[in-house]
Amino acid sequence: MGVTHVRAARRIAFAGMTAAALVGTSLAGASSALAMGGGVTGHQTAGPQERQASVCIEPPRVGFAGAIRDIDDPTAAQEIAQQDSLLQALQQRAGLYTPLRVPGRPNELHASFPTGSVTVPVYVHDIYDPADPSTKLSFSQIVGQIALLNRAFAGGGPSAPTAFKFDFRNPFNPNLYVADAELFQAPVDGDLVREAKQRLHVGGMNALNLYYSQARQTQGEPLLGQATYPTNDNLPQDGVIDAYDSIAGARGGTMDGDTVVHEVGHWLGLYHTFENGCAAPGDYVEDTPPEAWAAQGCPEEFGLHNYMDYVDDGCMDRFTPGQAQRMADSWAGFRMPVPNGS
Numbered sequence: 001m002g003v004t005h006v007r008a009a010r011r012i013a014f015a016g017m018t019a020a021a022l023v024g025t026s027l028a029g030a031s032s033a034l035a036m037g038g039g040v041t042g043h044q045t046a047g048p049q050e051r052q053a054s055v056c057i058e059p060p061r062v063g064f065a066g067a068i069r070d071i072d073d074p075t076a077a078q079e080i081a082q083q084d085s086l087l088q089a090l091q092q093r094a095g096l097y098t099p100l101r102v103p104g105r106p107n108e109l110h111a112s113f114p115t116g117s118v119t120v121p122v123y124v125h126d127i128y129d130p131a132d133p134s135t136k137l138s139f140s141q142i143v144g145q146i147a148l149l150n151r152a153f154a155g156g157g158p159s160a161p162t163a164f165k166f167d168f169r170n171p172f173n174p175n176l177y178v179a180d181a182e183l184f185q186a187p188v189d190g191d192l193v194r195e196a197k198q199r200l201h202v203g204g205m206n207a208l209n210l211y212y213s214q215a216r217q218t219q220g221e222p223l224l225g226q227a228t229y230p231t232n233d234n235l236p237q238d239g240v241i242d243a244y245d246s247i248a249g250a251r252g253g254t255m256d257g258d259t260v261v262h263e264v265g266h267w268l269g270l271y272h273t274f275e276n277g278c279a280a281p282g283d284y285v286e287d288t289p290p291e292a293w294a295a296q297g298c299p300e301e302f303g304l305h306n307y308m309d310y311v312d313d314g315c316m317d318r319f320t321p322g323q324a325q326r327m328a329d330s331w332a333g334f335r336m337p338v339p340n341g342s
């Protein structure tokens with residue numbers, strides 16, 4: 001009841017704007033205006049007509065043959081709290097980044113970073129079963145995943161460019177390989193993994209700690225990955241866990257390695273595109289298509305081929321300008337290193 005009430009209240013607040021105002025001042029529309037001022041994207045976004053044509057999409061239910069992708073859906077109440085934290089953090093740090101303002105939303109700040117101007121240090125921890133060499137990633141497979149991450153976040157084709165580049169810091173990571181059969185099989189949300197992260201984590205909130213393991217839930221169901229959000233306040237637990245067999249070429253060539261892009265999207269503040277179904281505020285990004293539930297397989301609607309949906313690896317190929325903006329905002333609010341400490 002409490003959660004339902006909170007969601008309804010937020011929906012009313014959002015719906016308080018007229019439909020025309022919502023279209024005219026959506027962040028999607030705003031980000032192209034912002035881009036002209038040196039914003040994160042230089043990308044023409046969907047115009048008002050396209051937004052008005054956006055109806056609630058009900059993706060075909062095709063069943064799901066593989067592992068479920070992750071367990072990264074916060075409750076509606078947690079999302080509202082995260083959103084409030086983000087807006088507050090952007091206000092508090094306004095002197096540390098180039099602020100952008102959206103016409104008609106005087107209290108809303110956004111952050112501008114030129115495309116590719118933010119370098120994220122990446123520390124990989126490959127946890128494998130020493131009795132089964134096939135569970136250990138080769139150095140070139142790890143480098144390949146970082147390259148894939150860089151290609152995805154650079155944008156191009158249908159995907160918006162983002163602020164982010166990823167720099168593999170392996171030479172500074174003494175724990176690249178962790179031979180531990182028990183830890184390899186341990187649930188991602190259990191004590192064993194918690195203790196391991198405490199021991200292995202490197203760097204600050206700006207550093208991406210990327211773990212590879214079998215990636216299971218407590219009940220044993222396999223996952224493709226798991227991530228912490230930028231609002232995470234427990235630094236050693238911060239990071240992304242991906243299934244070792246989610247990398248490009250794994251599972252008989254059915255995986256393209258995009259799990260890491262999806263999970264790093266969460267790490268930079270993105271929700272699933274189907275978050276809250278078609279009810280506002282959805283995924284808190286206004287240029288992703290309203291979607292009743294997760295898309296699977298590879299639906300015909302190109303708008304659903306988003307890195308933050310549940311479509312097949314070979315199908316997901318895009319971030320929207322609004323998602324690029326939200327990741328820039330999350331970086332400015334929570335992950336960007338602050339001169340002279342916090």
Ligand SMILES: [Zn+2]
Pocket residue numbers: 069070071072262263266272
């Ligand atoms: Zn996810």
